[in-house]
Amino acid sequence: MTQDTPAKGMRARIADHVIARITSGEWQAGERIPSESALTASFGVSRMTVHHALRDLTTRGFLVRRSGSGTYVAEPGAYVAEYGHLDIIEEIVARGGRHRAEVLRRDLRPATPVEAEAFAMAAGQPIFHAQILHYEDGKPLELEDRLIAPAFLPDAMAIDLSAQTLFSRLMLVRPHREGSESVCAVMGSREERTLLQMDSDIPCLKVSRKTWCSEGVVTVASMLRPGDRARMDGRIRSMVGLVQDH
Amino acid sequence: MTQDTPAKGMRARIADHVIARITSGEWQAGERIPSESALTASFGVSRMTVHHALRDLTTRGFLVRRSGSGTYVAEPGAYVAEYGHLDIIEEIVARGGRHRAEVLRRDLRPATPVEAEAFAMAAGQPIFHAQILHYEDGKPLELEDRLIAPAFLPDAMAIDLSAQTLFSRLMLVRPHREGSESVCAVMGSREERTLLQMDSDIPCLKVSRKTWCSEGVVTVASMLRPGDRARMDGRIRSMVGLVQDH
């Protein structure tokens, strides 16, 4: 009843106040900040309002809260580099380029022992295998080699691969899944270099990816790109708000 | 008053319920889900409990809420690959390796016109420049070439670079900053390959990084690694809980 400027939301005002103290260095990392009841008193709001403001800041990575102990300024240091290059059609279109896909192979065949192990299935079980050469404006940009557990993409043999990638198709079917990825630099085999129309002395950027969900491994893929035509662009962020799904 | 199992927190139970509907496909992306009042009724809890459960799921990227309209299942598609390889000493130690740094150069000198432009400063202003060769277990792993705006690291000339990296040092001074990064595959120059003790026909993985804060560009760096000894490992996550700082 006593505040005159409720025009902006007390929750946001409290959050801004705390953030300002942290970024200005007034409250150092690891330090304890005033308790909920203290802030409740100094802002003249209910405890729930303070609580949710602080809860938001916890999710956003500014604070760490220890029940029974207090609220502390989060330690920095957890930085990650993020790359949003996962779907090649989206990537090319975003650049204003024109995408074309050449399907080099696409079959449903028995898995080799090595493949079966990667998918945690029995050897000889059917597995979907595709090899696709992606062009940007008529020039080869990426050679994709992909295995998919057929159970997750029953219509794999029928998909129109010029309009969508297997990756985006899988994303629709299994939206919330995880994966690992690794990037390295290699020269590539003679055949790969020919397919990618590469000059000699130009290396390749190779991305290997494996994704899974709770029911098992979904897909294993490797993407090979010419080093002079490919570059992965990402951004660095402090690792805030990274809530685990379980 | 009527529920017999308050043992786990209603908020979490409601969240689990909604997540289950989404991941099972029962509630498709873009679909509208029951309103707060509907969930309030069906779970027999107060509206605030439902509200905060749904609010959490919004932060975690499962839902999108439109005031006045309703709550909708978030569109998937925003996936990112995350790399936590930013500090080389941490990376090597985490692998159980032994790190050693050889400082090839380290000086404070006038910025060239090109450098000055990257830092948005006047040409000829002093800039800190370091070139460091990082070894893992006695073998060269990374050639780091870094420029730093002296204002952000006044003691740059005095830091013990065998115990900490310039990166980690900067992180302490300017905790909440942003950056961009790009990765490519190159052969590298003759000198670079010699320093890295590389065999011929092995390419390099090159990471270029630029970070800034509100006061300006902090540092520009390039890291060169032998393709046969380096690999960047990351994980793929659906882009959830990515709250912007402002």
Place this chain on the structure above:
DNA sequence: TAGTGGTCTAGACCACGTA
């Protein structure tokens, strides 16, 4: 105009950590 989500209140009980 009716329904939606966004915000806030003034209580309450609990589990936990610290002393």
Place this chain on the structure above:
DNA sequence: ACGTGGTCTAGACCACTAG
């Protein structure tokens, strides 16, 4: 034993969107 944060309630008013 006391203070901390975690959770929940049963109301309330607001801005917004939709029909």
